[in-house]
Amino acid sequence: MIDLRSDTVTKPTKEMLKAMYDAEVGDDVYKEDPTANELESYAAELLNKEAALFVPSGVMGNQICLNVLTQPMDEVICEKDAHIFQYESGSPAALSGIQLLQVEGKRGVFTPGQIEPLIRPTSAYYMPRTKVIEVENTHNRAGGTINPIENIEALCNLAKKYNLFFHLDGARIWNASVATGIPPSKYASYFDSISCCLSKGLGAPIGSIIAGSKDFIKEAYRIRKAWGGGMRQVGVIAAAGLFALKNNIERLKEDHEKAKTLAEFLNQSDSFDIDMDSVQTNILIFKPIKNSVEEILAKAKELGLFLSVGSIGTLRAVTHMDVSFEDIEKVKLILGEL
Numbered sequence: 263m264i265d266l267r268s269d270t271v272t273k274p275t276k277e278m279l280k281a282m283y284d285a286e287v288g289d290d291v292y293k294e295d296p297t298a299n300e301l302e303s304y305a306a307e308l309l310n311k312e313a314a315l316f317v318p319s320g321v322m323g324n325q326i327c328l329n330v331l332t333q334p335m336d337e338v339i340c341e342k343d344a345h346i347f348q349y350e351s352g353s354p355a356a357l358s359g360i361q362l363l364q365v366e367g368k369r370g371v372f373t374p375g376q377i378e379p380l381i382r383p384t385s386a387y388y389m390p391r392t393k394v395i396e397v398e399n400t401h402n403r404a405g406g407t408i409n410p411i412e413n414i415e416a417l418c419n420l421a422k423k424y425n426l427f428f429h430l431d432g433a434r435i436w437n438a439s440v441a442t443g444i445p446p447s448k449y450a451s452y453f454d455s456i457s458c459c460l461s462k463g464l465g466a467p468i469g470s471i472i473a474g475s476k477d478f479i480k481e482a483y484r485i486r487k488a489w490g491g492g493m494r495q496v497g498v499i500a501a502a503g504l505f506a507l508k509n510n511i512e513r514l515k516e517d518h519e520k521a522k523t524l525a526e527f528l529n530q531s532d533s534f535d536i537d538m539d540s541v542q543t544n545i546l547i548f549k550p551i552k553n554s555v556e557e558i559l560a561k562a563k564e565l566g567l568f569l570s571v572g573s574i575g576t577l578r579a580v581t582h583m584d585v586s587f588e589d590i591e592k593v594k595l596i597l598g599e600l
């Protein structure tokens with residue numbers, strides 16, 4: 263099977279497994295795991311933040327950040343298809359007692375002009391309190407789209423003007439970075455908190471990093487433990503994350519090339535509809551014209567291809583390190599047959 267459901271399906275390579283096998287470990291709840299400590303300082307340096315923390319998943323990363331930045335009854339402004347809204351099981355409400363205010367962006371990107379009128383007046387005690395602006399870069403549900411750096415800067419200035427925090431769901435910030443040539447640290451510089459995944463395109467089996475100021479991470483550390491995320495000899499997985507950060511960022515360019523090739527094929531086909539302007543990194547969202555999504559999914563599976571579902575009525579294909587350029591040629595044949 264060729265699996266294009268997600269870039270989370272990658273399996274650790276032999277070299278990564280060796281790094282895991284060789285990892286020096288200790289009890290991380292005592293902060294005595296040298297590999298986890300190294301990963302955290304390496305990531306903090308890469309993102310040019312004072313401190314970083316290793317967490318088991320991207321969801322936990324985002325939710326810890328939101329929890330630290332808010333009080334119950336606060337509001338977070340996010341895009342309508344943001345991962346924190348669509349795919350995190352309603353946990354902002356359950357875990358932090360906060361609500362999300364969704365804004366419709368264009369290809370996942372909203373502007374300062376769109377959200378400034380939505381910021382609640384501080385005098386209105388009967389309203390929720392706007393506390394955080396959240397941005398997802400790249401934007402998963404919009405198809406791996408990149409938020410332009412000028413827009414991020416303008417949103418950052420808006421956040422400062424209204425004394426709001428600015429959070430980045432940078433699960434795939436590495437993809438944005440290799441596509442634009444803008445270093446992850448430059449992206450991170452605009453945000454109070456950032457969560458980024460090691461287990462997607464970078465190929466680690468588990469884990470995310472959150473980063474921010476020392477005080478922010480001190481509080482995040484407390485919340486991670488409270489939510490059951492304090493881990494013991496975690497160096498065995500931190501080693502995979504460290505290996506991923508050191509070796510697998512630049513190669514994401516290949517995944518983008520594979521996505522582009524496939525998108526061009528879909529664009530020429532009269533059976534699928536794809537917005538080529540949204541093809542910016544490794545995620546393709548496209549619509550079947552002659553068949554239902556369910557029919558395509560089932561038939562593709564019979565022919566040896568796993569696809570997934572995007573937003574309603576759309577299919578999703580994600581390229582990653584476990585699919586080769588040759589696989590992409592096979593995918594074209596399968597989709598051609600469909």
Ligand SMILES: Cc1ncc(COP(=O)(O)O)c(C=O)c1O
Nearest residue numbers: 319320321322345398402431433
């Ligand atoms: C944009 C975005 N944020 C957060 C996450 C959550 O990551 P995890 O699956 O590790 O919890 C994902 C996962 O797909 C994602 O795409």
